[in-house]
Amino acid sequence: DDPQNTPIPAFGSQCLSCHGEDGRPELADVPIIAGQQPIYLAxxxxxxxxxxxxxxxxxxxxxxxxxxxxxxxxxxxxxxGAQQ
Amino acid sequence: DDPQNTPIPAFGSQCLSCHGEDGRPELADVPIIAGQQPIYLAxxxxxxxxxxxxxxxxxxxxxxxxxxxxxxxxxxxxxxGAQQ
Incomplete structure (x- = not known):
């Protein structure tokens, strides 16, 4: 399935509070991780x-x-990494 | 002047070798910093x-x-942060 159109896995729901619904945070000192390199993130x-x-x-x-x-x-x- | 169309300041030229000419690296374990939050980067x-x-x-x-x-x-x- 295409990660870009599937919701985040349940075990990752806590990430969204700081990193934003699609990996684009509202807080200025939290990194954007949408579209980041998966190997770097891992x-x-x-x-x-x-x-x-x-x-x-x-x-x-x-x-x-x-x-x-x-x-x-x-x-x-x-x-x-798959979020744009 | 518009950072997106001006070259990187001279004191930052060493960043490009790993992070890529426009902040998009070729190495998979180096983070993309183009478009990242400036406050997070600083x-x-x-x-x-x-x-x-x-x-x-x-x-x-x-x-x-x-x-x-x-x-x-x-x-x-x-x-x-200004690079796309």
Whole structure:
């Protein structure tokens, strides 16, 4: 199915509150992740999960991803990457 | 002058090798920064400069920004933010 026209997977619904319904945030200091490179997104989420990535909203992000499996991380990265 | 049609400031030329001529990288694990939120970009660069941001290519980024003034950081953030 085409990620661009399917809703975000349920395990990613918490992302939308900060990153915006389609990955375009209202908050100016939150990155746009719509259309971002999926591999970059997946690496960022993995590094938040492992604690390797700090700075900015790292503590918030660590909470968001700590229970995600790597498959879920990849699925979310592909979903946001496919949004325009 | 309109950042979208002016070349990147000289002090930002080193960014293009990884982030691409217009902020769209060829490398899959390097983030697209064209059209990214300027405030997010400036904060990211400040956190690389201060060492607060780690993970991913943080060590490379720290080298890139260590000699940039805050004004230059803001100028580059606005330039990339204005690219489509």
């Amino acid at each position: 690496n960022a989420l993995r590094h938040y999960k492992s604690g390797e990535r700090t700075g900015g909203q790292a503590l918030v992000m660590q909470e968001m991803v700590k229970n995600l499996s790597d498959e879920q991380i990849v699925a979310l990265s592909q979903w946001f | 904060n990211a660069l400040r956190h690389y400069k201060s060492g607060e941001r780690t993970g991913g290519q943080a060590l490379v980024m720290q080298e890139m920004v260590k000699n940039l003034s805050d004004e230059q950081i803001v100028a580059l953030s606005q330039w990339f």
